[in-house]
Amino acid sequence: MPVRVQTGDFDAGAEIAALRRGNPKVGAVASFIGVCRDANDGDAVSTMTLEHYPGMTEKALEKIVAEARTRWDVVDVLVVHRVGELKPTDQIVLVVVAGAHRSEAFAACEFVMDYLKTRAPFWKKEQTPKGTRWVEARTSDDEAAQRWEPPKSSAA
């Protein structure tokens, strides 16, 4: 279950091919690519700079992937996240989940992204005509992650 943090771009096709190469157990591959937009909160964005906490980032991503593997029967998971300076249309993040069936692959892919958005130590700073600013965390991201929490008062 590789996780990578890198400044360079990634080739999703090559990554997917490598993840499932020669593995006849894989019947479904779900992937997600996050891309840098040219606007945020009503302002044009010319550059986005991604910072992270080296060491913790990799551990946090590995923990998220491990958690996904305990919840769904998946064959393999890949997370690639870029850091440094990015421009609109640049790729930011890739999540690939290979599984036997689509339902597990879809669910695990969405879970990894929702947890990554709220638990992996990355921060975005954007350049707009008004100056540079740090992107604020969104409550909608917390809500998306909370969907995966077990019910607090389980009848079981």
Added chain:
Amino acid sequence: MKVKVLYLASLREQLGATGEDLDLSPAVSTVAGLRTLLMARGGAWQSALAQGKALRVAVNQEIAQPATPVKQGDEIAFFPPVTGG
């Protein structure tokens, strides 16, 4: 008790510091205690670390809570809520 403290992202800019090595008294035994100690410096420290500010803390690169113990040799990082992806 020697610890390494890191300030990341917007917090680093608000504090004008990337981090520091601190020698804590035994009275400072938790994340909350360390935060209080740093706030007592006043100015940007007081405002950026104030209670109610959305802050996250990691001890040895694991997400921590206010009551998480702080021990000799720990790496303690303060940072804003994450915004990756």
